Amino acid sequence: ARHAVNSAQRKTLGHPDELAIGRDGNSRTLCVLAAASPRGKVSVHSIVTPQTAVLDTGSGQLERYIDTGLSGYHLAYMDVCSSTGRLFLIDQDSNRLLKIDPEADHVSDDEVSFDSKPTKIAVSGSYAFVAFASQDELHVYRTSNLSSVVCLGNEDGIYGPQGMKIRDGHLYFAPSRGESDPETAAPRG
Secondary structure (H helix, E strand, C coil), rough: CCCCCCHEEEHHHCCCHHHCCCCCCCCCCCCEEEEEECCEEEEEECCCEEEEEEECCCCCCCEEEEEEECCCCCCCEEEECCCCCCCEEEECCCCCEEEEEEECCCCEEEECCCCCCCCCCEEEEEEEEEEHHCCCEEEEEECCCCEEEEEECCCCCCCEEEEEEEEECCCEECCCCCCCCCCHHHCCC
């Protein structure tokens, strides 16, 4: 069901068009994040609102907002599971991993809290990979229930993982510091 969003709702929900202009009239980069879904949807999340917007890629229309429950100014990253369309979002303010079902308009009760700030996320099939650059760690979770699979560190060739990309079922990552292992550029599956 498509939801009509009027100008009053846009103001209440912190519509990105209105948030992109600062009080001084200058435009701002808000680190709006997007993840493409296999169902022809794009989800966009801003650092200044708790909502994730769902847009239809065919029509270009805003369909609805999903309230993530995040509050205040927050830096979040997200990725989508291509087989289910579920979104996985890490928030650096609350240090949490959230699972969102955009088709059901709800945030799952499955969530993970961290002691430190997550830096990046990548999702491939059954697994969500969460990087912690300052701890030189990569945590792996099952996408079905966010249960922990493994935590990889220096002894596994993980040195401050920052950039991550999934390609052909393999996880590729780049270290955030000058340290690296020759195997870092090789696929990790």
